[in-house]
Amino acid sequence: MMIYEKLRKKEATMAVVGLGYVGLPIALEFARSIKVIGFDINPKRVAQMQQNIDPSNELSSSAFDGCDITFTANPDDLKKAQFFVIAVPTPINASNQPDLGPVLSASRSVGQALKKGDYVIYESTVYPGCTEDDCAPVLEELSGLKTGVDFKIGYSPERINPGDKEHTIRTIVKVVAGCDDESREEIAKVYEVVIDAGVHRAASIKTAEASKIIENTQRDVNIALINELSIILNRVGINTYDVLECARTKWNFLNFTPGLVGGHCIGVDPYYLTHKARKLGYHARVINSGRYVNDSMGFYVGKQTVKRILEQGKNILDARVLVMGATFKENVSDIRNSKVIDVIRELTSFSMHVDVIDPHAEPEEVKHEYDIDLLPAPKMGSYDAVIVAVNHKEYMNYTENDFKALMCDDKGVLVDIKGLFRNDIKDLVYWSL
Numbered sequence: 051m052m053i054y055e056k057l058r059k060k061e062a063t064m065a066v067v068g069l070g071y072v073g074l075p076i077a078l079e080f081a082r083s084i085k086v087i088g089f090d091i092n093p094k095r096v097a098q099m100q101q102n103i104d105p106s107n108e109l110s111s112s113a114f115d116g117c118d119i120t121f122t123a124n125p126d127d128l129k130k131a132q133f134f135v136i137a138v139p140t141p142i143n144a145s146n147q148p149d150l151g152p153v154l155s156a157s158r159s160v161g162q163a164l165k166k167g168d169y170v171i172y173e174s175t176v177y178p179g180c181t182e183d184d185c186a187p188v189l190e191e192l193s194g195l196k197t198g199v200d201f202k203i204g205y206s207p208e209r210i211n212p213g214d215k216e217h218t219i220r221t222i223v224k225v226v227a228g229c230d231d232e233s234r235e236e237i238a239k240v241y242e243v244v245i246d247a248g249v250h251r252a253a254s255i256k257t258a259e260a261s262k263i264i265e266n267t268q269r270d271v272n273i274a275l276i277n278e279l280s281i282i283l284n285r286v287g288i289n290t291y292d293v294l295e296c297a298r299t300k301w302n303f304l305n306f307t308p309g310l311v312g313g314h315c316i317g318v319d320p321y322y323l324t325h326k327a328r329k330l331g332y333h334a335r336v337i338n339s340g341r342y343v344n345d346s347m348g349f350y351v352g353k354q355t356v357k358r359i360l361e362q363g364k365n366i367l368d369a370r371v372l373v374m375g376a377t378f379k380e381n382v383s384d385i386r387n388s389k390v391i392d393v394i395r396e397l398t399s400f401s402m403h404v405d406v407i408d409p410h411a412e413p414e415e416v417k418h419e420y421d422i423d424l425l426p427a428p429k430m431g432s433y434d435a436v437i438v439a440v441n442h443k444e445y446m447n448y449t450e451n452d453f454k455a456l457m458c459d460d461k462g463v464l465v466d467i468k469g470l471f472r473n474d475i476k477d478l479v480y481w482s483l
């Protein structure tokens with residue numbers, strides 16, 4: 051009997067390794083049809099999941115209902131599984147180089163549990179070649195088994211978008227690859243159990259790895275172009291969003307907007323590709339330029355805010371700024387690699403006093419990660435400038451009067467990164483990207 055059939059008959063078990071934004075939803079989705087072990091190295095997170103709590107705050111407790119899943123932090127429990135899905139983080143280090151630590155450590159945990167006939171599928175975003183050249187040797191070393199002969203490997207990139215209730219695991223086409231035709235078909239059949247939108251069979255593991263990384267690189271480079279245009283249009287003295295509104299009336303104008311590119315995907319994945327390119331002797335100019343522009347935007351916004359406050363004849367050392375939003379994007383609690391922090395750092399480098407609020411972020415996490423104390427509420431009537439850094443739904447209905455009430459005088463500056471309020475502000479000094 052092949053692995054797909056065994057899983058369906060519950061004669062084999064799937065283990066999902068790494069239960070974060072990606073791993074937990076996929077584990078729960080599978081656990082509605084097959085037997086699943088959810089493994090994570092973080093015992094605190096495991097304890098929460100054992101009580102039907104998603105530590106990433108994406109899923110409600112009803113998502114755990116009717117699932118055949120056992121959560122564990124004990125790597126020995128992985129020995130009970132035959133089909134492994136690895137969804138651990140693939141971050142970059144301080145020098146913007148890939149940090150393969152988690153994916154190699156997860157490979158070691160799976161390697162020590164691996165048996166003949168098992169399958170190991172990587173979902174973590176990596177550069178083309180990582181699964182076969184970096185991860186498979188670890189599996190072989192720990193298990194003493196041979197890839198493609200004793201066990202099969204595969205790759206299936208994850209395309210979910212945190213906070214997006216429309217594009218979910220079931221409704222996004224899943225790209226799937228295996229180390230040979232037979233394994234690709236088996237893996238595809240397993241994913242078809244949970245993917246309504248269908249499965250796309252990739253030519254090879256490297257092809258599937260590359261497809262994911264170019265999706266995010268394409269977005270990054272396109273946003274970088276719009277960010278650069280916004281710097282130019284600011285010098286011209288016109289609003290970028292007004293220009294985009296005009297340009298977008300042409301059928302083939304691409305719909306990108308300027309902004310801070312944070313998070314652990316778009317701002318990170320292109321570095322995996324440029325790393326691979328460099329190893330192959332090619333310096334990726336366009337991708338690196340895009341990264342440079344996008345990574346500079348937080349500091350640019352900070353400087354523009356300082357300029358606007360100075361133009362009001364104020365002493366910058368006495369100025370107080372309110373930053374609304376700290377997460378890496380709207381309506382999520384994730385603060386990792388948030389570029390709002392760059393805005394705040396730029397402001398504090400001028401010795402300004404900065405208050406930060408965010409209805410979605412966890413105050414302890416923000417303190418731990420960035421040493422910033424989130425305020426539960428803004429201090430009314432005290433700010434020289436307000437920066438709407440993240441367009442959380444809670445801010446959507448703000449009026450000019452709401453912003454005025456936050457300012458200390460009638461020379462208040464409103465910095466609106468996403469241009470949300472540009473048609474509504476008449477009296478305040480207004481600036482957007």
Ligand SMILES: NC(=O)c1ccc[n+]([C@@H]2O[C@H](COP(=O)([O-])OP(=O)(O)OC[C@H]3O[C@@H](n4cnc5c(N)ncnc54)[C@H](O)[C@@H]3O)[C@@H](O)[C@H]2O)c1
Nearest residue numbers: 068069070071072090091092138140152155156174175208
């Ligand atoms: N979050 C997204 O929207 C998204 C979308 C597409 C792809 N991805 C990719 O998916 C991968 C996972 O991302 P994520 O956002 O789910 O990460 P995450 O940080 O939310 O979760 C990772 C989980 O893995 C656990 N973990 C870390 N090392 C481990 C190990 N060695 N063994 C077992 N568990 C371990 C952590 O404790 C954590 O619970 C990354 O490669 C990311 O680039 C993420």
